[in-house]
Amino acid sequence: MVIDPGRISLGRIEADVIVSHLAISWRAMPMLVSLRGKHPKTPLIHVEHSYTKAFVARNVIHKRRFSTLLRVAYRLFDRVVAVSQAQGQWLAQSGAVRASVLSVIPSCVDLSAFRAVVPAKSPARVIGAIGRLDRQKGFDTLIKAFRQTTRPDMFLHVYGQGPEEDALRSLAADDPRIRFMGFSPDPATAMAAVDVVAMPSNWEAYGLVAIEALAAGRSLLVNDIDGLIDHVPQGAQVVFDRSVAGWQDALEGVVAGERQTQDTRNANGPYPEVSFSKNWQELLAAVLGAHSSGAASLAAKPSGMKHV
Structure with missing residues (x-):
């Protein structure tokens, strides 16, 4: 109702x-x-x-x-x-x-479609920001951090719509490595197109995108905040320094292979x-x-x- x-x-x-x-x-x-x-x-x-x-x-x-x-x-x-x-x-x-x-x-949610996606590419190259474009999600920090990286072979794909879209596009400026993908009616398809999922949320009761990413075997970077911490035992990697510099280091580390999340799709225990x-x-x-x-x-x- x-x-x-x-x-x-x-x-x-x-x-x-x-x-x-x-x-x-x-x-x-x-x-x-x-x-x-x-x-x-x-x-x-x-x-x-x-x-x-x-x-x-x-x-x-x-x-x-x-x-x-x-x-x-x-x-x-x-x-x-x-x-x-x-x-x-x-x-x-x-x-x-x-x-x-x-x-x-x-x-x-039903995670079967995420478990069925193809394995992520290695080495990782495409970072995914998936969710409502709202200040809660911290995508402004992510975009600022990404723009400070210098590798031409890494990319940031932003999936979603919301009130912060214009501001986020302004932050992205003319960086050709950043693409705004809009709303994806099929979340599993969006997940299959990225190698890493970044969740720099300012607050988050739980984070369904996190369990979707882990079910798809994607590397997952999260802030050490609220319910995002719950995903660490399942393989999420914590970014303890929530600053732009901290996220820059995390992004560069995961692309360089220094931060790798184990594919947990075949882990023991119930789904x-x-x-x-x-x-x-x-x-x-x-x-x-x-x-x-x-x-x-x-x-x-x-x-x-x-x-x-």
């Missing part, structure tokens, strides 16, 4: 479980209070896609007021789901969510899709059981979960 966060009420929703993907805000509070009031016996789960430690540091001026917003809003839900371990640790340590109602389930499904099934069974519905309701009524 897609809704206007400014609505006062959603009315009564017939469902066994309601899962919210809304961005928490003061504007949305009347609707959230109404949602809880109209469904006193229905389990409510909130998935926190938006807020992280770095988001607050870079974007929130009145931090105590924002902290109060999160604490009040989250208490309207039976469970709060963080989408990365790093985000979950921040939510718990900040006091925004009680540990007893917090779960961590990393986000996921992320399997873990994602299992974790959600266990959470829903536990929540339904706590509301006297029992875990059997999950199997008996698969259509009884509504997402808002």
Whole structure:
């Protein structure tokens, strides 16, 4: 269900479980209070896609007021789901969510198309910046860093659209090695066209592009920030110096072969899709059981979960 966060009420929703993907805000509070009031016996789960430690540091001026917003809003839900371990640790340590109602389930998509792409070229030559062209993604730092490299045989392909496109094109200036590829309707095709994926995000709850890159066996460079750290055990390489100079060194290093990410597509262990499904099934069974519905309701009524 897609809704206007400014609505006062959603009315009564017939469902066994309601899962919210809304961005928490003061504007949305009347609707959230109404949602809880109209469904006193229905389990409510909130998935926190938006807020992280770095988001607050870079974007929130009145931090105590924002902290109060999160604490009040989250208490309207039976469970709060963080989408990365790093985000979950921040939510718990900040006091925004009680540990007893917090779960961590990393986000996921179907990665089969990414596993099927051809191996990356070696040595690496094409750096990919994939995502919405927004200041969150830090592509301005990436372009500045790339322009300071001197190798004529390395390239930066920028995939995506967004409000920062004009500014990013201006930064790229007349460097012929930088190409803006626009929106790609097939993310796996875009991934197949690059050798390395760079994620210099200023904040990132998790980063689906990261798991897509790793599933495709691409080298992955990430800032040491928020949920991007979760991808290090799977092979991501951390750029600890987030400056332009730090990213310049990282880009030159990966093209020179000094930073190589191991192809983890054949690694042991379940695929992320399997873990994602299992974790959600266990959470829903536990929540339904706590509301006297029992875990059997999950199997008996698969259509009884509504997402808002």
